[in-house]
Amino acid sequence: MTEQESVEHGIAELASEAFVVGFPLVFDLEQVGRFLHDGLGAVPPTPFNAFGHARTLAGPETTFVSVNNDTLYSIAQLDLSVGPILLTVPAVGDRYYVLQFVDAWTNNFAYVGTRATGSVAGEFLLVPPGWDEEPGENATVIRFPTRVGTIVGRWAVAGADDLPAVHALQDATALTPTLETFAPPAGIPAVEAGPTDALTFFERMRVWSQEFPPADHDRDALATYEPIGLTGSTPIADLPQEVRDALEEGYAVGKQALESSLHSMVPTTDGWQVNLHVFDYNTDFFEVGALDGREWRLTDPTTRYARRAAAALGGLWGNHAYEAAYFPTYVDAAGEQLSGAHVYRLRLSPTPPVGAFWSLTMYDLPHYYLVENPIGRYSIGDRTPGIVYDDDGGLTITISAARPADATAAANWLPAPEGEFRPLLRMYAPGAAVLDGGYRLAPIERTDNMTSTDDTTSTDRNTDEETR
Template sequence: MADAAKPIAQPATGVVMFPEYAKAIATLAFIWGWPIVNQYNRRVAMSRVPEPGRLNGILPAAPRSRVGMLYDYVEPNQNIITCPNQDVVYGFAPLALDEEPVVIQVPDFGDRFWVYAIYDARTDQFADVGKQYGTKPGFYLLVGPNWKGEVPAGIAGVFRSPTELANMIPRVFLDDTDEDREAIQLVINQINAYPLAEYDGTVKQTDWRNAPALAGPQSDGGGETQWVPPETFFDQLPAILDVVDPLPGEEALYAQFRLILDAAAKHPEIKAAMVEAAQEAEQQIIKKFFEWRHNGRPAGNGWNRSTNNARWGIDYFNRTAGAKSNMFDNKPEETQYFYTDEDADGAPLDGSGSYEVTFPAGQEPPVDGFWSLTLYNQHHFFHPNPLGRYSLGTKNKALQRNADGSLTLHAGAKSPGADKESNWLPAPDGHFSLYIRAYWGKQAILDGSWQPPKVARKG
């Protein structure tokens, strides 16, 4: 029997490592680290702006320790993040919490659904802040893992991130009406974030309609901005390992990654093999995560549902899948996501066809928040269309129900007819996907007993 007190041998230094071994470990390192480097590079890009505003005039952005807010739905022509929704008003705050704790303001949202999703470096959420948690209006403090300062009077709660790298994305529900667009302004203008040194117990307000347009990164080819270049991944990984402590059990992974990084620093052929491994993994593994069948688990009727979202832990498969296809999920009890690239017969969804999604009477997604069905193009972005319509659900007040109380939503490049156009999601001519969000789902959403309806192709 082995002596339990005997130290476990660590990776030996000075070994003559051959490139093929380094390449094998590098593949795992790339899959493991892809979401974290993605998160890190987003913080760098989104926080380079001089003041809170709208990146490229479209997405919220702010310097570190600040928040930027939109004042309406996100515009359809952005390519910085996939799978946005047009159900909420978004915000974004890049955080470096060991540099400075951050105060966040929570206004009185009344009956309106809202949630502040606050993520660590692994895109795990570490705070419960939102309507479903009963969070009271007030001031809250976000701190890093090593912060030891004093909490001033008037702070209602403190949330400690396990990593200094973090970010916050407020989401506030908005009905698709002019009246609600005006009503929401008084609330979102009180959403704010700033360094603890600026806290004085008074509510700081910003009219986000006047926030400036700011220059930001662009994408080529219609897809998402490339946040994780394989060619530079291993140049960034050492810094990631230094600022993101291992989860319990990950110490051995970190040791292996540091071993090949040390070898790469001394031997160009090792470094070249590792870069080659990253390039191959990007093409052969990461790209496959863009297919919804490689996200989560089956939900019935040809759909998949998110799994462990924003609570990834060591679920590297789903963490990397989410980062590639749908960065910054909410936690399961906050939001459940259902998605498909195929119709009920397993054929790819294509704009040349016409599709129906029928929710029987009383069987729309059971939620205490809201639900929606969104249509995305092949890049998981909105398809610009003359109706300016990209999702349908709780926010829409003109949906037409069938005589039996059921609700049929239509998808396709061609209109289903004037009498059904209120329920139509216009699609591109080519491939598209469908995506159901269920915010603050009831038990049937959480336990999987509710299933999305079939996507039926007509004709």
Template sequence: MGKLASRLLVFVALTGFVACAQAAPETEQKPEAVAERAYLYGLQQAIFYGQRWIYTQNDAETNDIYSGLNRFFWVRKQITPDFPVVTPNATTLYGSGFLDLRDGPVVIEVPEITDRYFSVQIMDPYGIFRIIVGSPFNGTKARKYILLPPGFEGNVPADFPTTDIMQWPSKTAYGVVRMAVKTGSDSEIATINAYQDQVTVTPLADWLSNGNKGIAQADRDIVPGDFVVPAGLPDYAVGQVDKQTAEQFFTLLNVILNDATMPVLEDSLMESQMLAQLRSIGIGKGLTFDWEKLTSDQKAAMETGFKAGFESVRKTLKSNLINMNGWGIVRNDGGFETKWMDRAVIADAAWAAPDKNISHGGAFLFTDADGKPLSGANKYTLTFDMNDLPPVTQFWSIPIYDANGYFVANEINRYTVNSFMLDAGDLVVKDGKLVIYVQNAKPTDPDQAKNWLPAPKEGFRFTSRFYGPYAPLTNGTYNMPKVVRVK
């Protein structure tokens, strides 16, 4: 390239940046502030990228959820302590995986399911669930949905009604399928597994060549992802939020901004200002970010901002919960396009949880009625008035975890109490009250033993789930019972 051409490119780059800075002078900030804001902006997308690597590229024998592209990893039995998932729900069986639309549309087919709750929810890289379908939303009949990538100009087959044609904003997506488990019996699990086997994810070209129908996952080969793997990602992708360093986060963020499957939002002034700020520290589309080329002062500034972002998210998670009689509800009322703190909090606390309480909501509990940390050294009760049960259209579930959010093995293999157990008569109700006994040792009283929710020996916590919640369960006005220590 000649000197004149080089100078012109430099001039264009510089004047373009100056023009942007003049149009939005608020983008001129210190590196520490840019780095902190970048953490809030990019945490969700960074975890999306890390999870996509786990699902589609990490083919290690120890990685059970490796599925490849356009396939779901299915949980085919109730989750127990041997399944290493943080804050799992034993009242649903899951399927999850990453869709790839680079070669064109993808078709998702779901069978008729009339005997239980089910949903299919598809999330974009920003954590926004743009597709939420299933029994509570559009019925129980068999359906097929087609996702169209940006810029698709082909013909959509006549098989699809317009309600089931989805224009997708990127060429990648994360999907999750949930099916309710009522009793957990072998026959019920077999029924759910049969439904799972009938859910298909098929590229349109293959769908057409198969006679306009999906191809069973068992009949499709695993197609691995081929996305850029930045240095260190295999080491920090699992437990990413707590493991990743500032260097790794910002290196990954630059990879993301250069990934054609993850375009930025259209017409977002807020994001365009963020992108301009990132370019000021060498991160952006068309740029090659090299941490080692930064000065020691630049590294220190970015590490300071990264740490501040991490701490602000953790602080907000605890301080910004909606108080529901001691239980904490995460504020997830949508708007992730611009509510970056809300987006980051959900990504940190429960990545791929809903951005809006449309399908389900939840509430955390870490302390007893006296504000003391929950401990298996004590005995507790959780008492529901039968005239004031959690108001839901579907079901509720209250699983118990150790202090780190994992199920702990117990002698009756019970990790939750839920409305299905109540409906089936498995729980004892006396004088209009449902009393759950939360303790480590099995109660000696037979009725109490039926209502026993085994607690870990040491610290523990709850994350309740409400499927089809009414407003009081999302705005905190429901009188959720406290966990009371038996003295």
């Protein structure tokens, strides 16, 4: 390798690292912009500093990564360049809800809702970075790490008859500016698409990382990318050709590594990725409702950046496990990729221990979107009408592309696509047994190659002996 080739290789390697570090910011702000102009499924396009409310549950038309089908969404994109904004929430009774606060780097930094602040009405003053004035007497201050951030609200829905009550709660949730100004929100700096995906990505990373600075120690990481032009004022398109070539190479390597990591970076138990700490990369910003404990901090920088990027790609705006635990799986009990070409069974005995509710949602690959099916069922859980429990109180779920002929299997059917898929188990307000690892899920078993189906004992993996 010549000296020139060695230099270019080093730049490309640096670019692949930069891709992983910058991916959450770029992907998040692209989705923020998309929401402002296109909405998100049933949530209509909504300008900054206002809630957009879904009035119906998400379906296959909601083309967003790992969207849930359990709750109605209320989503707001905040731009605090206009000054502090007052958030008002109503009393909700015994209904589960959560308002999750996410900054531009995808850090979950605050929670308002059933677990975090209770079911009573309240007021919260949302303030921009550097704000140091005295708040009002009745409002709890929530400090935003970045000028732009997202509130992702989720309201539990018991069924179609319950929708009007949820709509009333949504309408009573308000965002009110506290300063009079005729200036519009500053917004996200426009970065037009370049000649390639790689150059577009790195130009957005360059511009947006300067507009929305991360935590102090992350700024040190960004500073190391000065040799590839990601910290300066020169547009990526104007960099020397050899640098742009290296950025192209680094982008391709980083992208492939990130996509591959979704399958391998999280430990698995019986095929399930136990993602209790996948969103724990926030180590700096802890406002109301965000737990600041050592068990919820991922501090190793190498692991942290990779985990943060994978979390954004596979589950943007996902909650910490103490709010909602997410267990996805790609494989069956034999370690084979799940596919609609086969029929599977999942036995839950006991069913997941939760303070709110649980569900198993079906997603296609590689997009992680909900799957169109003839009965309009995108998830199954403890609130699904008509499901049939086993004699011991457990639940046996059939997963297949074709509707089962057996009546009980059809009642407990989670439709799958014809191709590969990834189910995701959500547990809202997970119990202590989930968070301490005591609750263990059985693997998903392929049944179209079995000679007998009377083997429920072998699939019941949540015995006292194994849940310790």
